[in-house]
Amino acid sequence: MESAKYVSQKVSKARWRPVSSSFLQQPEIFATGSWDNEENKISIWSVGNYENSGLEDGFEGDPQLICENKHDGDVLGLQFLDQERIVTASSTGAVTIFRHHHNSQTISVSQQWVKAHHYPCDNAPCTAVVCSSPEIITVGEDGRIIVLRADQDCMAQVIENADSSTIHAVTYLRTTEILTVNSIGQIKLWDLRQQSNSASQILSLSGDRVPLYCIDRHPNQQHIVATGGQDGMLCMWDVRQGSMPSSLMEAHSAEMWEVHFHPTNPDHLFTCSEDGSLLHWETSSHSDMPSFLQGSRNSSVTSRSAMALAGGNQSLISAWLNGDSSKSRLETTHMLPSQTLSVNSLDVLGQCLVCGTDGEAIFINKQVPV
């Protein structure tokens, strides 16, 4: 069950504030960033049920705006650094840290790198940001990778001309290694310790070089990586093995903007796209049971394995790498009730899902079946 909240701004990013694992609670606060407005904003919302004590009601009512702040340029990347601080990537090339003051319920700018990404005589949008406190890594249309540290004004490391085309997304592979995706359909692995200007490894699809827009790493099995790009195909890669994806699945009919593994339940994956749909992927490897005994299925998607997995113990290989083959089943569900404009961003934590669309609406689902 989804409820739409219209917020008078096109939402480019939505992220849950991380919950401390000791409490095992559902997330209540999320942040959104807007784009394409004369005055863009970063806003913080709350979906807690303060009055309603009945837990089985699940979600109740609209998200309430707690506070917001002006943001210079489109918000192209947004990430919580910790419980109080949020990092944003702007279309002006600036990287900003905002601080949310809990007692006064306001947001203010805490630190900013104004021209982090730039061309020789122009601004370059900063396209993505990822952080693992206190380190922040940003990438932009200028093909630079910048490593920053919160509370330090100078840039810790800059990889100039890391890419000849735009880098669209970045994610951590290990604590010192990152993966980036670019407009020519390549995934590049960078080892930050080596301080070199070239990537350690390049993976790409043969055939058409389709630009890739998002990447996410499996939370537990660190060699599995999912990407999505311009053709809406979901690709699964094994970074240890070779330079080709291990499975390709047709997911969307237009650009895929974000892909996320569920952080605690990685058999579930979520993707959102320009075509206005948000898909929930669920994999399982109970291949012994015939499919008609497994209950009703939602529309499964066609897929093809790009290469056969060489040898090895099949049962240890993740179901994701097999795609939708005889070894494992893949189920997809549409999570939004009807066709909307592009879904730009999604985030999932626990049982809660939030997403923002170009129809200026935020959808929240607090009972995601994971």
Place this chain on the structure above:
Amino acid sequence: MQNISGIRPGKRMGFAWGPGDILVYETQNKASGRRSCAFIHVVRKDEDIYSPILRKLFNESHHIFVGLQTIKDDLPSKSKKPQFVSISRNYRSVIRACMEELQQAAVSANDTDMATQYGNQVSILLAIELIWNLCEVLFIDAAPAGSLLLHLLDWVRLHKSDVDEKAKGVLQSDSPAEHRDYWDVVCVLSYVLQGRLEDTRKMLMKQAMLQPAAKSMYKLMDSLLSKMPFYNPGGTQTLTEFDVKWRNWHEEVDRYLKDNSFASNQHLEVICKILLGDEDVLLEHKELLSTWYYFLITRLLYCHPTVKPTELHYYAQSSMMMFLDSGVPEPLDSILLAAFEFDIHQVIKDCSIALNNWWFVAHLTDLLDHCKLLQSHNLHFGSNLREFLLLEYASGLFTHHSLWQCAVDYFDHCPEFGRVYLELQIERVPLDTERKALKVLRICEERQMSEQVRSICKIMAMRAVRNNRLGSALSWSIRAKDAAFATLISERFLQDYCAKGTFSDLDLIDNLGSTMLLSDRLTFLGKYREFHKLYGEKCFSDAAKLLLSLMTAKIAPQSFWMTLLTDALPLLEQKEVIFSAEQTYELMYCLEELTSSLITAASGSVIIYCRFHEDVEVTKVEMLRLALARNLASAIVKEGTMQT
């Protein structure tokens, strides 16, 4: 009319129209020679789309609009009526939600200007909802006689809700029957005038308890009120039967009035006269009725409950004339009157004039068109009324920095001119970031607007080239399948190579894959890089073969041959014979071709990659000739020798 702040009064203004705005500037007065102000002012015609609360209206109604268009056309419109009614209700609930939010904002606004502005917007939305609701009742739901009055009663009750608040105030007082508003509430306002007779009876009972002497009178009134027949559309009673019953009741009430049964209690007598539909009595309570259409409905309720849709206009006109003293109707009044006269076109026309943006008329007309209620007479410029209004609305939306994405869907559903409008407008969306350009491109590609795709890709590619992002530029030209631009980019790479001696952006060139085939120059670039790789890996014979094929298969542009031949030099000078005799002959042929063409095209427009003076050229050619000759000799010897 407004003064434009910033322009000094009395000054002459010049102006220029924009899509949704006007640019205004002060003009210089030649005679006086005084300098004029250097500012340009932007006057926005439509403030509403920039209001954050009203924006929600535009987005939600866009969602409903798209849903409406996808209702299949194969069913007859009769069975789709409940769907259309529910869509109409959706629109109205969106309007109401907006109104409530605006009202809250007006209450909590800090400065009075904002509060007045919000208040104005609320009243406009109220009027819009009133008109829409009436159109829904009369046109979309199109109830026949009998139910028509019931629907109109609901309509009036919905828009006169202050009655319930007053009643609450009265009921909560200690002694409701003695409250000063009591008779107002009971006697005239909502309950009787709105035909809410049950509530009237309950209130009257309170009064009855206070006056035990007049108990019989109250009892009589109570019984009259309870006996008033109301038409039940779902029941088995026909309209005629109901009419007969109603007339009987009416006569009974009349008898009691003439009997002076209520003569001693002025209030009850007034109620009785209202029940008989006495127009003079009704008009005496104008402030409670407050509007002529309320008066109309009450009048119909108590005079003519079986009114037919076709008879409405007569009653409406007379009600309006009776009610309005001044005789000059407001715009809202004439719109409502036109609706009662079932003149849809007049309603739309008047609304277009009265309101400052096209939102209301566009959506209402679209809905009515789906109900097949608009005659499709073509306007002068080819499209019908619905399309015209949608185009105007969507064009207005397109001028908004953010709402242009909603406008695209509206253009999609205008079959005649929508595409042309979209083609013209979409090219003017400013492309600040790649992400925005990608979204615009997706819109164009889905609608096969190949020219716009090409032009957008070219803009982005040129920008990328200017910023020296050759990989981005290449990816844009691949998207547009623009071979010419890919050639341009490859030539940039080759120029860079000639200037620096090494390739930049190896990650791109090394991994071109099938995109190499987009343009000849790009293929050459890829293959040339391959040659370098082979040379680096010391696979000399493969490298040699590749180099030769680049020239003989005419993949390499002739202007680059000098460089290629110079690259062949180290291969020729190797101890081991790499080029065979056959290959050496071919190389010599290439060299001759090159030198002869260079002589003839010395001052031509051929792009010469490597600039060199005459003597250097001569030296190089001589060196090559020498090396080739030596190689030829060795090759012939090698091939002629028998291996033992």
